[in-house]
Amino acid sequence: MTTPEPQSPAPQPSTPQSKDRIYRSPGGMAGGSLLLVIACWLGFDAIVAGEGSTPWLALASLILTVPLVVAFTLRPAVFANEDRLRIRNPLRVIVVPWGQVASLRSGYSNEVVAESGRKFQLWAVPVSLRGRKKAARREARRGAEAGGRSGGAFGGGLGGLSGGMRGGGRATVPDGPVRAETDRVMDELRELRETRQKEPEAQGEVTVRWAYEIAGPAVAGAVLLVILLVVG
Incomplete structure (x- = not known):
């Protein structure tokens, strides 16, 4: 009767490093x-x-x-x-x-x-000052459009309100302010720093x-x- 050889433990997978x-x-x-x-x-x-x-x-x-x-x-x-x-x-x-x-x-x-x-x-x-000015203009335009939508909804009575709740075929306003590309990059880096x-x-x-x-x-x-x- 042969004694079974002890098996070596299976190698544990190394912790994968996060991608850059x-x-x-x-x-x-x-x-x-x-x-x-x-x-x-x-x-x-x-x-x-x-x-x-x-x-x-x-x-x-x-x-x-x-x-x-x-x-x-x-x-x-x-x-x-x-x-x-x-x-x-x-x-x-x-x-x-x-x-x-x-x-x-x-x-x-x-x-x-x-x-x-x-x-x-x-x-x-x-840093792109031009990008920041462009983002500020887009943010101002988006705020004006959002104000126009809310004014139209309340000014139209119940019909306007129900149409606004259904969407009425209009795009929704995205959350958060409009930011320049390099400012968004810095926001991502700050978030990584805070969490890690x-x-x-x-x-x-x-x-x-x-x-x-x-x-x-x-x-x-x-x-x-x-x-x-x-x-x-």
Whole structure:
């Protein structure tokens, strides 16, 4: 009679990590893509068709400008999950656990204030004064339309009231004020902070890493450009 071998316990599934919410600037990405196309077109044309030192100057200019265009237009992004906020700015990557976030402020720029007092700007979530004015106009228009509906309902007597309760084919007024897109993003981040700030998983230290992958090529291009200009 054989003794059955003890079976190893089934592996427990690891706790799934929450997915990041990713915020970017559509205008910045569109503008950066356009600038890259123009810079590469002019640069490669000068490299292929240029004479003398022109191809080398064009190459050095591309090495300098392309990383900077990418850094300030395509690179900025904000990644938020239930544990931390990761800010990818042009030349730095900042990771701030929610437990270290003192506040999220919106003025002429959107920024995160850490418990230590350090401030980090959110390049990927720029403040749009035009968007705020547009949202204010929409809110005023919506308020006027809501007032007109209520006045029509009461002015029409019981028939108007019953028609208003049935809907009368009119759209209902959405709840909450109209907000600009970047202000809605900041509202979402504030809500995450309020709900997750005291959680054990959301504790830790603020870390800052410089983007050497951007700074290195840009500095090399600048040095090469200066040498070529001096040598002539």
